[in-house]
Amino acid sequence: MRADAVAALDKVFALAALLGKEMQEALAERGLTPARAEVLFVLNQQDAMVQRQLSQVLRCTPRHVTALIDALEADGWVTRSPHPTDRRATLVTLTDKGTAAAKRMEHERQQAAQTLFGDLPATDLAGFVAVADHVLRQVGASSGDGAGPGPAGAAPPRRAGGPPG
Amino acid sequence: MRADAVAALDKVFALAALLGKEMQEALAERGLTPARAEVLFVLNQQDAMVQRQLSQVLRCTPRHVTALIDALEADGWVTRSPHPTDRRATLVTLTDKGTAAAKRMEHERQQAAQTLFGDLPATDLAGFVAVADHVLRQVGASSGDGAGPGPAGAAPPRRAGGPPG
DNA sequence: CACACATAGTGAACCATATACACAATTACT
DNA sequence: AGTAATTGTGTATATGGTTCACTATGTGTG
Numbered sequence: 001m002r003a004d005a006v007a008a009l010d011k012v013f014a015l016a017a018l019l020g021k022e023m024q025e026a027l028a029e030r031g032l033t034p035a036r037a038e039v040l041f042v043l044n045q046q047d048a049m050v051q052r053q054l055s056q057v058l059r060c061t062p063r064h065v066t067a068l069i070d071a072l073e074a075d076g077w078v079t080r081s082p083h084p085t086d087r088r089a090t091l092v093t094l095t096d097k098g099t100a101a102a103k104r105m106e107h108e109r110q111q112a113a114q115t116l117f118g119d120l121p122a123t124d125l126a127g128f129v130a131v132a133d134h135v136l137r138q139v140g141a142s143s144g145d146g147a148g149p150g151p152a153g154a155a156p157p158r159r160a161g162g163p164p165g
Numbered sequence: 166m167r168a169d170a171v172a173a174l175d176k177v178f179a180l181a182a183l184l185g186k187e188m189q190e191a192l193a194e195r196g197l198t199p200a201r202a203e204v205l206f207v208l209n210q211q212d213a214m215v216q217r218q219l220s221q222v223l224r225c226t227p228r229h230v231t232a233l234i235d236a237l238e239a240d241g242w243v244t245r246s247p248h249p250t251d252r253r254a255t256l257v258t259l260t261d262k263g264t265a266a267a268k269r270m271e272h273e274r275q276q277a278a279q280t281l282f283g284d285l286p287a288t289d290l291a292g293f294v295a296v297a298d299h300v301l302r303q304v305g306a307s308s309g310d311g312a313g314p315g316p317a318g319a320a321p322p323r324r325a326g327g328p329p330g
Numbered sequence: 331c332a333c334a335c336a337t338a339g340t341g342a343a344c345c346a347t348a349t350a351c352a353c354a355a356t357t358a359c360t
Numbered sequence: 361a362g363t364a365a366t367t368g369t370g371t372a373t374a375t376g377g378t379t380c381a382c383t384a385t386g387t388g389t390g
Contacts, residue, residue: 002283005279006275012181052366052368063370064349066369090367116307117167118167136183227338233376251337251386
């Protein structure tokens with residue numbers, strides 16, 4: 001039983017919790033939520049989408065897309081328009097406000113990456129990413145083999161600082 | 166503008182998303198949710214707590230604790246009992262079922278850590294944790310200085326595999 | 331003792347994320 | 361023409377949260 005492995009797992013969740021909270025607060029200042037911001041992000045990459053497409057890209061139900069677009073449309077981030085050929089479908093397009101927000105967020109994402117990782121040696125960063133990739137592979141492998149219930153209590157200390165042991 | 170920094174940030178979020186999803190599914194199989202599981206986790210560490218204490222440890226509102234305990238009590242994970250001296254307060258105690266679940270989750274958390282990180286050299290792991298710590302410090306520093314809006318669009322690719330550039 | 335004030339839990343109402351099911355309109359296929 | 365698939369959405373539900381108001385207590389002060 002390696003204690004450093006447990007510490008590493010705790011660290012990942014501490015990081016996720018802190019970054020997630022930070023991001024959420026920054027979004028809230030703009031009147032956005034994570035889920036809605038992601039819609040803007042996706043629409044900024046592949047302009048104008050039908051809701052069905054969005055539900056596939058976002059990996060959520062079509063029903064939830066309806067709700068997200070309802071909210072985004074109400075606040076003027078996107079507009080709904082009829083599909084030119086398919087009268088069942090609805091096209092979702094970013095407004096100017098939505099486009100500006102998406103571009104700003106994309107820029108700030110890269111800026112944040114520089115702030116957080118920018119002053120680290122390239123080798124350290126490469127090592128970090130290599131370990132992360134290793135773990136990502138392990139997750140995929142252990143979840144697909146049908147052996148056991150998986151890491152049920154993996155991340156109890158969701159609020160940074162937890163018990164590092 | 167370092168591209169590897171952006172890639173590293175993406176990796177962190179990919180990791181968080183995947184592990185989080187994995188954990189949530191494992192908990193669901195036991196009839197638990199992340200928030201409720203955390204209550205069991207906390208109660209297993211510091212046995213028997215008053216709800217007010219719980220709200221402080223969990224960093225949520227007392228009202229939400231009421232809701233969480235309602236759900237946990239309904240499913241037999243915990244019991245409410247009157248505080249011996251303070252008639253306003255309510256003591257929350259793990260049932261046998263709750264204790265067993267908490268211990269099992271704690272065990273599986275350590276097991277998961279071994280699976281995910283166990284076969285990595287100690288030096289790699291130490292480097293990983295060092296980078297994570299560095300980032301945690303950076304987050305704390307950049308959020309407290311009141312300069313700018315923070316990483317608004319830091320983690321759009323919440324569903325693994327996003328655009329690594 | 332009486333009164334003011336703080337504390338503990340909760341009802342009511344609300345928002346965000348997300349799901350399943352049912353259903354009407356429309357399109358595609360036979 | 362008729363059946364099957366597709367698209368969006370109404371309704372209901374679960375989870376994670378919050379704020380506000382209110383009751384029942386405890387605590388401290390004059």
